[in-house]
Amino acid sequence: MHKLSADDSFETAARTRGLTLIAGVDEVGRGPLAGPVTAAAVILDPARIPPGLADSKALTAAKREALYDIILATAQTCIAHASVAEIDSLNILRASHLAMERAVAGLPVAPDHVLIDGNLIPAGLKGRAEAIVKGDAKSLSIAAASIIAKVARDRIMVDLAQQHPGYGWESNAGYPTKQHQAALLNLGVTAWHRRSFKPIHNMLYQDKSVTP
DSSP states (O other), X not given: OOOOSOBSHHHHHHHHTTXXXXXXXXXXXXXXXXXXXXXXXXXXXXXXXXXXXXXXXXXXXXXXXXXXXXXXXXXXEEEEEEOHHHHHHHOHHHHHHHHHHHHHHTSSSOOSEEEEESSOOOGGGTTSEEEETTGXXXXXXXXXXXXXXXXXXXXXXXXXXXXXXXXXXXXXXXXXXXXXXXXXXXXXXXXXXXXXXXXXXXXXXXXXXXXX
């Protein structure tokens, strides 16, 4: 039967080339209308791989939370962000790459090789990184990073939801659900909304060009 879950084949391939510290990197939060974009870098201990690692999107919230604690206890990790202001000034792709670069730079030890989820390598990681499309479903290290980034960002959005009730961020994490879009119309735009994103930009500026 074909194995559908992530494995350590990418990590093993890197080790056969003499690279020992392999970091998996993933980001969460490109699509939301509000909140930061969050990245995580994880160097797993080959002797202490947490069982059940998988793409964070394939796991229940309870399973993600449990694995989050296990990964933090058994691996070397770093969580980093790019702010709403950085997203608006740079664009979401560059901001997500910035968060990834910060996560790698913040690891307790410098990795020999970096496995990146996606098809692009952030500019600051060129020369020692490998991009893997759908890497969070293929590489254990990237799967671990996807779990760390997802839980960390979800917790931020739960905190922000308490400061800005009504948008449903505790459940939609800032994504453009019907509840979130209705709240934007009724409650307006907060400081945590991404003004460079079309729905927010249009709300803020569509009336400005109309002659009173």
